[in-house]
Amino acid sequence: MSYAPDSTVDLDRFTASLEASARIGPGRPGGLSRLTLSDADREMRDLFVGWCRDAGLAVTVDTCGNIFARREGTDPDEPPVLVGSHLDTQINGGRFDGIAGVLAGLEVVRTLNDLGHTTRRPLEIVNWTNEEGARFSPPMVASGCFIGAYEVDWVHGLTDDDGLRFGDELARIGYLGDTPCAPRPIDAYFELHIEQGPILDAEGCEMGVVIGGYPSHGMRVRFDGRTAHTGPTPMDQRQNALAAGARWLTMADDIGWAYAAQDGKASAARLVAWPNKAGILSDHAEAVCDVRHPDTSTARVMAERLRRAAFEAAARCGCRCTVEDTWHWGGDIFDAGLVASIRQHAERMGVTHRDIQSQAGHDAYFLARHCPTAMIFTPCRDGITHNNEEFCTPDSFRAGTNVLLHAVVERADRA
Incomplete structure (x- = not known):
């Protein structure tokens, strides 16, 4: 053999x-x-x-x-x-x-x-x-x-x-x-x-030939405020980092919906805060969000809107905002020769397949x-x-x- x-x-x-x-x-x-x-x-x-x-x-x-x-x-x-x-x-x-x-x-x-x-x-x-x-x-x-x-x-x-x-x-x-x-x-x-994703299963397709990835941008943001009593502290004196993080996450979700018709997405993925207890406002929060879109330029616009939204959320809550980490990936990154080879072998073997982007x-x-x-x-x-x-x-x-x-x-x- x-x-x-x-x-x-x-x-x-x-x-x-x-x-x-x-x-x-x-x-x-x-x-x-x-x-x-x-x-x-x-x-x-x-x-x-x-x-x-x-x-x-x-x-x-x-x-x-x-x-x-x-x-x-x-x-x-x-x-x-x-x-x-x-x-x-x-x-x-x-x-x-x-x-x-x-x-x-x-x-x-x-x-x-x-x-x-x-x-x-x-x-x-x-x-x-x-x-x-x-x-x-x-x-x-x-x-x-x-x-x-x-x-x-x-x-x-x-x-x-x-x-x-x-x-x-x-x-x-x-x-x-x-x-x-x-x-x-x-x-x-x-x-x-x-x-x-649901595409291959919905279409009854045996395999996807990945031709690229949705351009994606993510960021981890820190919000700093001040602890205070939830009862007597006046609203205009509060610096609630948890509220700032929560506002950013909802603003991120709104960005996703604004581009959803073109298959854009924004994810409010994570929020942690301290002390995060009843009766006290949190003086620290950390949140992670990301955006992605099939068009590179549009993904960049969404990422800039996401960054600005973090500072707007912090200002609204009297907090400081620090972008601690950012990352991005995706686009037309895969090798044309390898992609063609995968497609050719699928065709030779009679495999049902389609070109697809990774999200x-x-x-x-x-x-x-x-x-x-x-x-x-x-x-x-x-x-x-x-x-x-x-x-x-x-x-x-x-x-x-x-x-x-x-x-x-x-x-x-x-x-």
Whole structure:
């Protein structure tokens, strides 16, 4: 048996791997709550590393906890082809978001082992740390650090709601590696992901060829006021940071509705405050919002409106406003040659497919700044995601994993 154009992955084995993952870090019924750098994350990492070593791969971990599992090629001096995604989940996450992409990469390697085929270029499966950003904000910091967008010390200094440091938690779970998290030559990066939207499922389409991402802008804002008694303090003397944050979030929602007809979106995603108790006004609040739109210029306009709204909300409540962090991603970022290859393999295999834009953030967005990058979307029921009711059948992945296999081999074997 050898590699051929009609070769297919072992879908039963891939499904079994997904089911094993689904037992680690359970959340609400049917879902996962496997926050990054938690004990459950460590357990899943350990399982993944064991699977990789069983497949004959050499495993390394970098200083941001990214895991790379390498299968040598016949020309080991060539830059590797990477395939991956993330194993962490949202606090009310599903069983497939991110996870399917990492395990699809592992299944590609397992299939090539079964077929006895060694690619010319090395292959590396990668698990990126903290893609979700649910515990440490912003999201995708480890893939961002890998391509030089962030400094390692800055990533290590991020804190969660309990004041625990990213770097300390990496060390605690045993995944503070010694390989530098820094740019290195990469031939290409592939990422398979559930769509996280309803389009493919509604259209009965087996696979999406991702041609780009909605331009997106996010920001984390701090509001500072002054504690005071909620009873006798006159309205014109109040400096309620919680109210300032709440006003900003509702203004963000209004911005989203103003652009909804063109498929623009604004999300009021997070608000925390202190003391946040009855009887006292809060003197500190932190909020996170983001905007996205299919048109780059319009997304920038929405982002500027969001920034101005933060200062307006602060002024209305007598508070100070500080934009502590901003991020942006998306656009026409994916490599035309890789996109064409994925489309051609889908057509050759008789897979129903369509071009599609990603509306969520992915590690692939950062990798696209560094090397040729492409994504494959697979359908999920009703587009439900970041929710314990996220659901896919084995057949949801049949087309995407097989197209991934052939697109990766074509890229890795080219002269």
